[in-house]
Amino acid sequence: MTQETAIFAGGCFWCTEAVFQSLAGVETVESGYIGGHVADPTYKQVCGGETGHAEAIRITFDPAVISYDDLLDVHFATHDPTTLNRQGNDVGTQYRSALFPLNAAQGDAARAGIERAEGDWPTPVVTTIEPVSDWYPAEDYHQSYWDGEGQRNPYCMAVIPPKLAKLRKGFADRLRT
Numbered sequence: 001m002t003q004e005t006a007i008f009a010g011g012c013f014w015c016t017e018a019v020f021q022s023l024a025g026v027e028t029v030e031s032g033y034i035g036g037h038v039a040d041p042t043y044k045q046v047c048g049g050e051t052g053h054a055e056a057i058r059i060t061f062d063p064a065v066i067s068y069d070d071l072l073d074v075h076f077a078t079h080d081p082t083t084l085n086r087q088g089n090d091v092g093t094q095y096r097s098a099l100f101p102l103n104a105a106q107g108d109a110a111r112a113g114i115e116r117a118e119g120d121w122p123t124p125v126v127t128t129i130e131p132v133s134d135w136y137p138a139e140d141y142h143q144s145y146w147d148g149e150g151q152r153n154p155y156c157m158a159v160i161p162p163k164l165a166k167l168r169k170g171f172a173d174r175l176r177t
Contacts, residue, residue: 003027004063006071007034007100009054010079011087013138014153016057018146018160019078019167024176025065030058031138031145034100035130043139049092056100058135066174068106072099072113077170078163081117081127088159097127 010016013031020029033046036053046053059071079087081097099114101107110129117125141149150156168175 001062002064003060004068005102006059006061006068006106007056007102007132007135008059008071008075009034009056009096009098009100010075010081011055011095011097012090012159013055013057013142014145014150014156015087015159015163016075016079017144018150018156019074019163020057020059020071021144021146022164022167022176023061023066023071023074023171023174025062025174026059026071027062028060030060031142032056032058033136033138035098035133039134041136043142046094047092049094051094053094053136054096054098055094055138056098068109069113070171070174072109073116074167074171074174075099076113076117076120076125076127078166080121081114081125082121082123084126097125099127099129100132101129102132 017029033053034056036051038051041051085093085096087095099110101110
């Protein structure tokens with residue numbers, strides 16, 4: 001089996017991680033930090049908004065089961081790519097909508113994905129395409145958060161189920177069985 005990797009930022013990584021863990025062909029989803037200027041940042045530092053990092057997810061997937069284009073379409077359908085540096089009540093550059101292509105083909109696909117998404121939103125998509133930089137895994141307690149603590153966290157209970165409902169409605173054929 002061939003594996004590929006994708007890195008997306010779309011607000012709180014707890015929320016995006018829960019969506020992508022539900023997809024067939026996705027092998028792993030790791031929450032972390034990318035796009036900043038501080039080595040080995042902590043969650044507290046990133047949340048402070050001074051490191052330049054985005055909360056992001058690194059997805060390992062089987063392209064024979066789910067394509068990078070499919071992942072992009074899910075990404076754009078399950079977060080709001082039209083709000084600059086914001087997702088809901090989460091405000092700051094750490095919550096920006098961004099794609100971090102790992103090669104030229106992903107860069108081309110990212111641009112095409114943004115163009116496809118433009119028609120689904122009433123205002124312009126502000127998702128950025130940023131150069132890949134050092135990836136820093138988030139602290140252990142952030143990994144698979146929805147499957148553990150997240151279902152007892154009021155914030156997650158307010159934000160994640162609507163995202164999962166959008167996923168089920170628009171991508172039922174892509175879900176794990």
